Amino acid sequence: MSAVVYVRQSQDKTGNSAAVDRQERACRKLAEAKELADLTIYRDNDKSATSGKERPEFERLLRDVEAGRITIVIVWHLDRLTRSIRDLTRIIEAGQSHRISIASVNGVSLDLGDPTGVAVAHILTAIAAMEVAHKGNRQKAANRQRAEKGKAHWIRRPFGYQRDGEKVTIVPAEAKALRDAAKRVLAGETLASVVRVLNGAGHTSTTGGPWNVTSLRRALINPRNAKRRLYNGEDLGKGDWPRIFNKDTHRALEDKLNDPRRRTAPQDLSVKFLLSGICRCGKCGKAMFATTTKGPMVYRCFGGYCMTRRLDRVDEVVEGVVISVLSRPDAAAQFTGTEDAIKLRRLSLIHI
Structure with a gap:
């Protein structure tokens, strides 16, 4: 050629x-x-x-x-x-x-x-x-500007809503399913049991796949369902669409599903990703965990869903800093005793 x-x-x-x-x-x-x-x-x-x-x-x-x-x-x-x-x-x-x-x-x-x-x-x-x-x-x-005006923005249609041009309306059957799921969770049922109810009733996510614990949790605590407009993790006030949950219900769902005491299942403590659960979101302070996207692996904020950061790039920077510190001649002397162990743990809570 x-x-x-x-x-x-x-x-x-x-x-x-x-x-x-x-x-x-x-x-x-x-x-x-x-x-x-x-x-x-x-x-x-x-x-x-x-x-x-x-x-x-x-x-x-x-x-x-x-x-x-x-x-x-x-x-x-x-x-x-x-x-x-x-x-x-x-x-x-x-x-x-x-x-x-x-x-x-x-x-x-x-x-x-x-x-x-x-x-x-x-x-x-x-x-x-x-x-x-x-x-x-x-x-x-x-x-x-659109967010400040309360305008909806999404790439994929969220469960419970549909849009015709600028107008956002509720999908009655889906909203009913979410309200029933919220009622069950607040009454003490596990997310896993509610997932089985949803899938058993023939409900699928808007991508056509079955529900799982993670997708249900995200749907239930999403501020959109309470008519709240977020932009990069910042609450800008009311959205211009109808609410599925009232404010009290949504707050109760957030409190319950964000409670760390809910983690009762045995955890795999093997290290798979360097900073998963250690690094903190620089906006809301919540933990960030490794997750997959259509592209590279990222650390995602699962508190306020504020941000994602490329996993490989963050790891590279942190590894460089740690190696630099531990390569100093006085490195061993820097971290001795209980107080220094506590300081080291605090330093490990990296904000990104």
Whole structure:
């Protein structure tokens, strides 16, 4: 191969690949105008260039550049290929022994084997990164404003509610199931027994899966059900939707289900994650535990659900600090006796 086409779309909400199809058609026309044939197409659909998640086709393209199989990359715009200096540097380094160029349908062509072309690529990528940052700040400000107005925001429909445009209404059957579950829990039934009732009655979560103890607990103590609007763990007041629980019921559920004395099952004390249950949320002070996401493992606040932090990055920082402290010549003398053991324990309650 020699000439290739790279197309990317950050979000494909419809699932029909329309955006990448349009990009590909435009890139093929440019290739035809340049009399380039036998194109190889690299398509990263529904892949962000700034989220940190892997773009499989971008990685394949880098390998082919490094192997000297590519001389020209055709893109709709440079920001479809990269929006970070880090990824641009990877492209330049991969092709450092092979002179490659980037041809854009909307933009200038860049020779990455020429210092001027590299400089222009850095400038354009820096501008793209700045635009991403500004867009993120604008979106955060808009989200905050919506939250302060009590507007609902969710990515996945929560059990008990449905939305038609801006209007949020209760799903009667689901709200009834939640109220019945709350009544049973407050009467002393275990979450496990209530889960069996829910699943036995044919109720599923909004993803279609069965209920479990964790998902039920989260649903019952979610402030949304009491008409409270939270933003990054901060209670901003009443939401503009109907409540499923009154204030007293919700508070009683929080008190009961957040009570540490409820942990009666035998615990596996083996260490699986360095800081799980040790690190504390910097906003609400509650413990954070390791959990999975669609991406990397994270530490998540299970008190106020305030934040998540990348597990590997937090562990790396903490391990570095601990190793540094314990490598000192006087390390052993620093932690002797009961009082120092208590101080060490306090230090271990890391806020992130």
